Structures are given as structure tokens and as C-alpha cells.
Amino acid sequence: MAGRINMVSIKQKALASQKVIRSAEIEAKARFNRAKAGLLQDFLNDVVTNEIRGGNKTSNSSGTLGGYGNLFSYIGFYEGFDPIAPIEDYLRNFIFNARVINRSGNLTVLVKWPTINTIRALSSMPWEEGNSWVEGIEGGISGFSNYMYDLARGSGRSGAAVQKKSETGVVSTFSTKKYLPTMLKESYKRFK
Secondary structure (H helix, E strand, O other): OOOOOOHHHHHHHHHHOHHHHHHHHHHHHHHHHHHHHHHHHHHHHOHHHHHHHOHHHOOOOOOOOOOOOOHHHHHOOOOOOOOOHHHHHHHHHOOOOEEEEEEOOEEEEEEOOOOHHHHHHHOEEOOEEEEEHHHHHHHOOOOHHHEEEOOOOOOOOOOOEEEOOOOOOOOOOOOOOOOHHHHHHHHHHHHO
16 A cells, blocks of 8 residues: 655644643753853853942952942942842743744744843942943943042942042043843853
């Protein structure tokens, strides 16, 4: 008995199988968890993260301020505040959420990924609402010529710096650095 095998039909039936769909979800979740762990590790080990988490007495190990002062006091966080914690919580607790779609014999897994919009909301500048300090690390943060690091006096919001009226600072420019927005894009590429 001779006949034709309809491979398209077989493929469509196989991809509609709950076992195949479940296997796709399991594989996507494993990839998601690896990428998320890598993103979290990159964020927590970054020199900018550690400098900010170090508070108002740490050095400018990121080099963004030319070695003068530190990002915590320059950005103007309140003394004792941990600006990294809300972002860390968001990334750590971001859960795998997927939807499997079977279209014309192709299986697609749609997965939600952490967004810069949420991180923007979690990283609002303490003195300039609407602007994100996380994005500012990559795009620039103005006002460096008015920044005066003064740990000895323990002044200002951060307890270590003041904003001067004159623009005679030690260093006149803020040096940008790749940070979380780039990490998000790179980790998403690794996930795909």
C-alpha cells in the first residue's frame, strides 16, 4: 500500500500537543532564569552599583566624577537611603510569565522581560522628578560644576556634599558609563 505522508499535518499536530507546549515552556523558563540571574549578577557586581550602595563616604571608583566625591552624594540621595534596593527587588522578584502561541505550524513563546520603564519609575532623581539616575549614568547627569564634596562638614541631603551657586568645581564634566539600560538589552539578547 503506497501513500503520501503529510508532514505539515504531522508538524501541526505535534506542535499542538500539550507535551510539546509544556516542553517549550520549560525550556523558555530555564533560559529566562539563566538570563535573569546573569542580569542580576551583572547589576549587583557593577562598579556603579557598588559605589552608590557604598553611600556618601565611598570613593568615586566608577570614575564618572573624575575621582572626586562619589555618585551617592553627587546624585543627592538622602543619607541612609539605599537607592539600589528597589531595583534589586524588582529584578530579583520578576517572575517568569509566558504565553505559547501556535501559528501555522510554528511555536512561539512570548515572555515578559524587565523593562526600563519600570526601572525609570524606581530610579527617579531625588531632586529632579521625571529623570532617572539609572538612565543618567549612561546619558549624563548635569550640574557637576556646582557639586562640592564636603564630607568633613557632613552637609546637604546626602550628608557629604553641597550644591554651590558658582560653577567652579574640581572637575567640570560627568563621564557617562554603560549601566543597567545596556545590561537589560544585552541580557534580553542572551535570553532570545
